[in-house]
Amino acid sequence: MIKKSVLISTAFLLLFALSACGSKGNNSGSDKEVTLKFLNISEYMDSTEFKAFLERFQEKYPNIKVDPISVPHEQYINKRNIMLASGEQVDLIWGNGVEQFDAINKGFLMPLDDVAKEVDVDMAKDFGDFKPDKDGKYYRFPIQQNNWMLYYNKKVFDDAKVPYPDAKVPMTWDEMAVVAQKLTNLSGKEKVYGMFYNNWGMYFYGYGSQLNNGKFYTEDGNVNINAPEFKRSLEWMNDVMNVKKAAIPIAEFIQNNTDFLSYWNGNYGMVVGAQWYAQLAATKKDQFPRDWKAGIAPMPVPTEMAGKHMNWSSIDSLGIPKNSKNAKEALILAKEYITDYTLSTGTLPMYTKVNKDKYFEDLANALKDDDITLEQVTHLFGGDPNVINVEEKPILGAPQEYESTFLDLVSQYYTGSKTVDEVLNEVKEKVDIAIKEQKNN
CATH class of the missing domain: 3.40.190.10 (Periplasmic binding protein-like II)
Structure with a gap:
């Protein structure tokens, strides 16, 4: 994506x-x-x-x-x-x-x-x-x-009386799911979902990439998307979306032509996003007017990696x-x-x-209205030497076919027409064929 x-x-x-x-x-x-x-x-x-x-x-x-x-x-x-x-x-x-x-x-x-x-x-x-x-x-x-991080809407947190995410210590994905449910309010004049996502691969399998260090392929070069870590990742999103009702259903997401800009309408509590979201927070208040302040925090991590600063690297x-x-x-x-x-x-x-220092200073100055500090910007926008980078998406064998096939099929799981195992096995079967064809050409 x-x-x-x-x-x-x-x-x-x-x-x-x-x-x-x-x-x-x-x-x-x-x-x-x-x-x-x-x-x-x-x-x-x-x-x-x-x-x-x-x-x-x-x-x-x-x-x-x-x-x-x-x-x-x-x-x-x-x-x-x-x-x-x-x-x-x-x-x-x-x-x-x-x-x-x-x-x-x-x-x-x-x-x-x-x-x-x-x-x-x-x-x-x-x-x-x-x-x-x-x-x-x-x-x-x-x-x-x-550089991926967690963006959050301080007004949504305030309205729900939920403390802001820690500026340095990441939430676990399980903690994020609980917080997202607390932030969700579907009974008001306008629905407020605790979590926003994009219909891009990493929002469904990225948690799994953190778990297995981006192992999208097996040792022999075939597809590994049906590995337990990726299955767990997809099931986590299903829990947030369809059990906790804390994220917009995928059918509604697609039908409404929702795009990544939609987060800024103010009806969502949190979103995991890369540095491009900061550009909207800093400079596009005329195009996306808002009466709320944005915050930034480290992106969530699996429980096994609690306390570590991680990033999807693309x-x-x-x-x-x-x-x-x-x-x-x-x-x-x-x-x-x-x-x-x-x-x-x-x-x-x-x-x-x-000059990285000048970059961090200029960006922090542009984000000062949101009470975002230079220390936060430096830590999250590329200044932390201890960040753990894992693959954001599959990029080796038949990467284009891998990503497009996954996105074509994953919605069938979230709408209930297929099980998670059926979807992941079908992705593997189809992309393995594409990898073999590329090797033979």
């Missing part, structure tokens, strides 16, 4: 643009003029932040022209596959973890190790603890690692297709994208040469 682009305030943009613009002139180290085709989702590419970034980039690198190819996310994979499989020139593509590993498995991307050196990037050192993708080589140019990245004729210039664009555009949207890049 992507995290749909959320626009950040002009204040954020100005803070980061000044340090990112650089001087005018030809800074690419190349005299040739090129035009790069940059394929990205429209949720990012059509944003005011991206358009402003592109103007800065063209001024800084006048010999590198950019031809943006903007595609809605629901059409993105199909468009990408058609363009790359046909041999059409594309120089840079965006993707989340599932999408980029799908591109790697399909043989669409080139390794970046050598070309990165030409633009003064060390793939092994400049992105923290970032490991090679395949056969000891790097195929992804990391943008950011998501890396958005850029890749260079094999049919690019301008790999060096494409990586220059990628480098500017992560250090300039990404910061301008209020997100911390994985690139270690950016």
